[in-house]
Amino acid sequence: MIGSAQDPEQAPVSREEVEQVALLCRLEIDDGEARELAAQMSAVLSHAAALLSLDTSGVDPTAHPLPLVNVLRTDEVRESLAQGDVLSQAPDVEAGRFRVPPVRRRQPEEP
Amino acid sequence: MAKTIEAIVAGVRSGEIDPVALVDQHLKLIEENEPSTNAFITVLADHARQKAGEIASRVAAGDPVGRLAGVPVAVKDNLCLRGAPTTCASRILEHWHPPYDATVLSRLLAEDAIIVGKTNMDEFAMGSSTEHSARGPTHNPRDMTRVPGGSSGGSAAAVAARFAQAALGSDTGGSIRQPAAFCGVVGLKPTYGLVSRYGLVAFASSLDQVGPLAGSVADAALLLEIIAGHDHMDSTSLDAPAPRLAGQAADSAEGLSIGIVRELSDGADPEVKRRLDEAAESLERAGARVESCSIPEVSYALPAYYLLAPAEASSNLARYDGVRYGLRVNAADTPTMNARTRSVGFGAEVKRRIMLGTYALRAGYYDAYYGQAQRVRTLLIRAFDAAYERYDALLSPTAPTTAFRLKERVEDPIAMYLSDVCTIPSNLAGHPAISVPFGTGEAGMPVGVQVMAPALAEAVMVRVATILEQAAP
Numbered sequence: 053m054i055g056s057a058q059d060p061e062q063a064p065v066s067r068e069e070v071e072q073v074a075l076l077c078r079l080e081i082d083d084g085e086a087r088e089l090a091a092q093m094s095a096v097l098s099h100a101a102a103l104l105s106l107d108t109s110g111v112d113p114t115a116h117p118l119p120l121v122n123v124l125r126t127d128e129v130r131e132s133l134a135q136g137d138v139l140s141q142a143p144d145v146e147a148g149r150f151r152v153p154p155v156r157r158r159q160p161e162e163p
Numbered sequence: 164m165a166k167t168i169e170a171i172v173a174g175v176r177s178g179e180i181d182p183v184a185l186v187d188q189h190l191k192l193i194e195e196n197e198p199s200t201n202a203f204i205t206v207l208a209d210h211a212r213q214k215a216g217e218i219a220s221r222v223a224a225g226d227p228v229g230r231l232a233g234v235p236v237a238v239k240d241n242l243c244l245r246g247a248p249t250t251c252a253s254r255i256l257e258h259w260h261p262p263y264d265a266t267v268l269s270r271l272l273a274e275d276a277i278i279v280g281k282t283n284m285d286e287f288a289m290g291s292s293t294e295h296s297a298r299g300p301t302h303n304p305r306d307m308t309r310v311p312g313g314s315s316g317g318s319a320a321a322v323a324a325r326f327a328q329a330a331l332g333s334d335t336g337g338s339i340r341q342p343a344a345f346c347g348v349v350g351l352k353p354t355y356g357l358v359s360r361y362g363l364v365a366f367a368s369s370l371d372q373v374g375p376l377a378g379s380v381a382d383a384a385l386l387l388e389i390i391a392g393h394d395h396m397d398s399t400s401l402d403a404p405a406p407r408l409a410g411q412a413a414d415s416a417e418g419l420s421i422g423i424v425r426e427l428s429d430g431a432d433p434e435v436k437r438r439l440d441e442a443a444e445s446l447e448r449a450g451a452r453v454e455s456c457s458i459p460e461v462s463y464a465l466p467a468y469y470l471l472a473p474a475e476a477s478s479n480l481a482r483y484d485g486v487r488y489g490l491r492v493n494a495a496d497t498p499t500m501n502a503r504t505r506s507v508g509f510g511a512e513v514k515r516r517i518m519l520g521t522y523a524l525r526a527g528y529y530d531a532y533y534g535q536a537q538r539v540r541t542l543l544i545r546a547f548d549a550a551y552e553r554y555d556a557l558l559s560p561t562a563p564t565t566a567f568r569l570k571e572r573v574e575d576p577i578a579m580y581l582s583d584v585c586t587i588p589s590n591l592a593g594h595p596a597i598s599v600p601f602g603t604g605e606a607g608m609p610v611g612v613q614v615m616a617p618a619l620a621e622a623v624m625v626r627v628a629t630i631l632e633q634a635a636p
Contacts, residue, residue: 065522077477077521078484078498079514080506092576093519099577100466103539104531113537114544116369116399117355117593117618123398137262143491150486155497 064094168234168328168382169409175233178222182215182233186277189235193279193326201301202311202320204240204250206280211235214277229274230389236271237327239318240281241288242373243362244268251364252296253286255483255490255508265362266397267331267373267390274389279327282317286510287480288338288366290314291582294573295512302569303346305608309566312342312582318376319346329377329386333363335370336468337562337586340598343376344561344611347600349628350376351383352586354618355593356401358387359394367475368399370468370590380599380628384408387621406621413629416449419555421627422456424615427559427585434604435560442601442612443558445634446627456554460546463539464588469580470523470536471591476513477520483508515576540591547592551617556627559585561598561611585613595621599628602636 070090074081081089135148144151166174174180190208197203218233238244241251243261250256264272271278285295293301293316301316303309304324311320315332319342322330332339334352343350351374358373365371375386391405421443428439443453485491485504492507494500509517523532550557562582572578589596595618598611612631616624 069522070518073518073521073525076525077481077517078502078505079509079517080502081514085514089515089518092515093522095577096469096519096580097522099580100470100532100536103463103466103470104535106463106535106539106542108535108538108542111538111541113534114540115537117544117591118399118401120399125395133262138487141259141262141488143485143489152486152497153493153495153500157496157498 065090065097165325165378167379168231168385171234171328172230172232175218175222176228180233182218182277183212185233186211186215186235186279189279189326192324196324197326199302199307200304200320200324201299202282202317202324202326203237203280204252204283204298204317205247207247207278210246211277211279218275230385231271231274231276234276234329235279235327236276237280237282237318237321237330238268238278239284239315239330239332241284241333241364242268242331243364244278244281247281249281249364250297251287252284252298253508253510253513254297255504257297257490259489261362263362266359266394268362270390280321282315282321282330284317285314286513287364287476288314288333288335289476289512289516291337291341291579292567292572293317293342294569295510297510300569303566305347306566306606309568309608310345312345312562312566314338314342315376316342319343319348319350322346322348322376322378329375329382331373331386331390332376333366333371333373334590335367336472336590337583339374339376340586340596340611340613341562341583343598344600344609345566347609348376348378349380349383349597349599349632350374351387351597352589352595353387353391353621354401354595356399357391357405357619357621359397359400361394361396365479367472368479369475370472380597380625380632381409383597384411384625403619406619408621408625411622411626411629413626416446416451416627416630419451419623419627420553421446421451421453421556421558422550422554423453423558424461425455425457426459426461427588430584431560431563432565432604435563435565435610438602438604438610439558439560439612441636442631442634446630449630449634456550456557458546458550460543461588464543464591465580465584467536467539467543468587468591469519470532471540473516473520474523474533475520477517477524480513480517543588544592547588547594547617555616555620555623557615559613559615561585561613565604565606565608565610589615594618595624597624597628599631600635601631
């Protein structure tokens with residue numbers, strides 16, 4: 053296990069954790085938002101603390117209310133969305149494809 | 164007494180009701196009262212008139228028309244409809260036009276329903292008051308200073324204000340039932356998997372379910388019958404025939420055993436509790452055996468939900484990255500573009516849930532939070548299974564209070580989340596539940612009574628709900 057999840061009950065969420073999580077989920081947050089989120093996330097998690105101490109040993113997790121099995125269909129061609137319809141909703145396209153800015157993060161000194 | 168869907172369709176078929184005139188009546192109400200209600204994100208007046216005209220011509224030509232012929236229906240703005248924007252009340256989808264129809268809307272249209280508009284909601288269905296909308300809050304038609312509940316607050320308000328005969332919403336933690344209770348209409352969350360989610364914008368995929376809001380139990384049951392049933396476009400769709408619900412007799416509760424869940428009613432406002440007691444008495448009078456019961460595990464549902472739903476949401480909402488559809492805020496590189504787009508496009512509550520979900524799913528923390536919540540979910544399901552060995556249906560308030568005032572809870576996430584404490588257990592279990600208006604409480608605002616039933620027991624649930632509806636003060 054990476055990190056230490058040993059005391060999820062007590063530890064309020066720190067500003068540093070908020071910033072790390074924001075990076076993980078691709079959100080830009082300013083100082084004010086980070087402070088507010090740290091307080092609000094701590095409040096919700098402390099509300100959830102009662103769960104964390106419940107004895108659930110030997111209990112299987114429920115990921116889904118139905119007993120899900122893989123759904124297969126016969127391998128036949130069906131109508132699907134037209135490429136033009138789908139691309140018409142994209143912010144930027146080029147030659148039938150989605151167009152994005154350079155994928156590598158630019159360093160500040162780069163032009 | 165307002166007309167039922169059945170009566171409208173019979174009138175349209177016989178020529179007594181002109182669908183164009185009927186749609187115009189509703190559009191006139193929308194024109195007059197929508198500016199102050201804000202129940203809609205998009206009103207589809209031209210589409211509705213055109214569709215009504217087509218139905219009128221078919222009736223005049225003696226051609227058959229569907230089971231919803233001429234019935235004006237409003238649909239939540241997280242259901243995809245070709246030719247209209249689907250915004251989810253979010254800036255990030257402000258101008259998105261889906262290239263396909265949600266299966267539930269195809270089914271409504273195939274039965275000749277008339278879609279009059281796309282309704283306001285909490286952004287991406289995350290909220291309990293319809294205040295977290297990029298398009299401003301919806302007001303409760305019963306008292307404009309109060310919230311309509313949420314997240315399907317626009318759909319509930321549209322039915323209460325008679326902007327539409329009925330509506331569709333989605334329910335992840337109570338988002339159909341709680342606003343139905345707050346606005347004094349009927350709201351039904353079906354068994355998970357009974358209704359296709361194809362074309363419903365995903366929030367928390369193991370909990371989301373589409374269902375009807377209506378002025379009567381019969382209307383809600385008929386709508387459910389029409390939208391239910393297997394769909395090969397949704398891999399979580401149950402491969403079972405749709406239940407027959409419409410036109411059921413419900414003159415007696417003889418032979419039914421009903422439990423009132425103590426843990427869900429003890430914390431309710433005194434006036435809400437009083438209405439629940441009256442509802443229980445009316446079921447007893449109709450011949451049911453009614454008793455108080457205890458399911459301690461339901462107390463864990465709310466905290467489990469606020470780990471599970473944000474976790475699923477954080478994963479589902481990763482798709483809004485400014486690449487394929489929706490808003491893009493440009494930047495010199497893609498990672499910065501992704502982050503800037505999401506930061507500008509999402510509102511505060513959505514960001515809060517994405518953050519919480521990501522926090523709970525982090526490597527090393529996953530098992531302590533998400534895994535534990537999933538195991539607690541199992542405990543809750545087992546407890547429900549045990550209760551349903553003794554009872555055919557369970558009863559509780561739909562919400563602990565009546566509709567609260569605008570802005571009262573919007574700055575306090577925990578207080579907001581508490582308004583879903585009675586509805587969340589059914590979502591975690593995947594069970595059906597319905598809210599039926601049962602008198603009024605504080606300040607004359609409507610009270611909703613919730614009937615819960617085991618998976619696929621919609622018929623029993625509708626029977627109990629119909630008895631309550633007839634007995635309601």
